Amino acid sequence: MKEITFEEKVKIAYxxxxxxxxxxxxxxxxxxxxxxxxxxxxxYYFVFLYLSIGLELLIKIMISLKSxxxxxxxxxxxxxxxxxxxxxxxxxxxxxxxxxxxGSFLEKYQEIESDKKFISKDDMLIKLVKLIAQFxxxxxxxxxxxxxxxxxxxxxxxxxRIIDYSDAPIIKMNILVYKYVIKDHPSLANAKNFDDLNNPxxxxxxxxxxxxxxxxxxxxxxxxxxxxxxxxxxxxxxxNTIKRYAYLKDYKVENKDLDKKYH
Numbered sequence: 001m002k003e004i005t006f007e008e009k010v011k012i013a014y015x016x017x018x019x020x021x022x023x024x025x026x027x028x029x030x031x032x033x034x035x036x037x038x039x040x041x042x043x044y045y046f047v048f049l050y051l052s053i054g055l056e057l058l059i060k061i062m063i064s065l066k067s068x069x070x071x072x073x074x075x076x077x078x079x080x081x082x083x084x085x086x087x088x089x090x091x092x093x094x095x096x097x098x099x100x101x102x103g104s105f106l107e108k109y110q111e112i113e114s115d116k117k118f119i120s121k122d123d124m125l126i127k128l129v130k131l132i133a134q135f136x137x138x139x140x141x142x143x144x145x146x147x148x149x150x151x152x153x154x155x156x157x158x159x160x161r162i163i164d165y166s167d168a169p170i171i172k173m174n175i176l177v178y179k180y181v182i183k184d185h186p187s188l189a190n191a192k193n194f195d196d197l198n199n200p201x202x203x204x205x206x207x208x209x210x211x212x213x214x215x216x217x218x219x220x221x222x223x224x225x226x227x228x229x230x231x232x233x234x235x236x237x238x239x240n241t242i243k244r245y246a247y248l249k250d251y252k253v254e255n256k257d258l259d260k261k262y263h
Contacts, residue, residue: 011074012232019061023241025054026217033210036177037199044170051213052087052136058220059090062229066097069230087133088126094220095120097228109226115219125212127176131169139169180204214245221246 004012029050036043060083064074075083083090098116105112118125146152153161166172182189184207185200224233225246236242 008068008074012068015061015064016236018057019236020241022054022057022061023217023245025050026058027241029054030210030213033205033213034202036201036205038201044173048132048135048170048173049140052085052132052140055087055132056085056090056136058217059087059094062094062097062220062223062233063090065224065229065233068232085133085136087136088130089133091119091126091129094223097223101228105226109222111222112226112228115222118215119219122212122215124208125216128209128212129216131172131176135169177201177204177209180208217245 029047032043032050033047036047060080063083067073067075083093095116098112101112152163156162181200181204184204188200221242221244223229224236224242227234
């Protein structure tokens with residue numbers, strides 16, 4: 001086994017620091033998401049901002065550690081830049097990590113096969129990741145881009161002009177959650193404010209949006225914990241923010257259980 005140089009130790013220490021920051025940003029996003037009570041663009045803006053930065057950092061850290069495991073080197077500056085900000089592209093790059101896992105390892109950790117299937121095929125996860133990616137690549141400065149347009153209106157079927165920002169990912173997120181609200185509460189189809197104590201918007205986020213995000217983070221965290229990213233990634237097990245998500249149990253609604261351990 002190659003001895004780690006001092007320079008490599010410093011780089012790994014920086015990756016550990018950024019890992020902690022990335023998980024904290026993701027945690028802040030989910031905490032913010034749990035509090036979104038109505039159609040509110042400002043709240044979702046910060047959810048998308050924290051998630052886009054946090055998830056991008058997390059996956060790029062994973063790529064860096066996997067590169068060190070496989071090639072005893074970290075990505076070059078050019079390689080890092082070429083990864084870009086497209087979270088959906090980064091999601092696909094992480095799926096490749098499962099292709100090199102021995103069958104005996106898969107038998108020991110059956111969660112791995114489930115993780116690969118989820119990251120590759122879950123419709124809701126892919127939909128959310130693409131919205132976050134669109135935000136990160138094109139629309140985090142939506143308002144600034146909006147004022148540069150020559151024509152900001154479109155005509156409705158009744159002939160009235162309305163502002164056209166239908167392509168913004170935050171608007172798409174509102175529409176996505178709203179569909180779940182009226183699916184579970186048809187009587188609220190025309191409602192704009194939800195002041196009920198049993199807030200249906202909070203409920204929709206809790207039931208349909210937060211679980212796939214948590215499961216995604218848990219799947220990524222397990223690549224650290226199970227050694228898929230190498231020995232240096234395993235040492236990140238001491239970071240409580242990684243263990244928090246790697247050891248979550250089932251994701252039916254939301255989970256605060258940390259009692260399931262993998263050995």
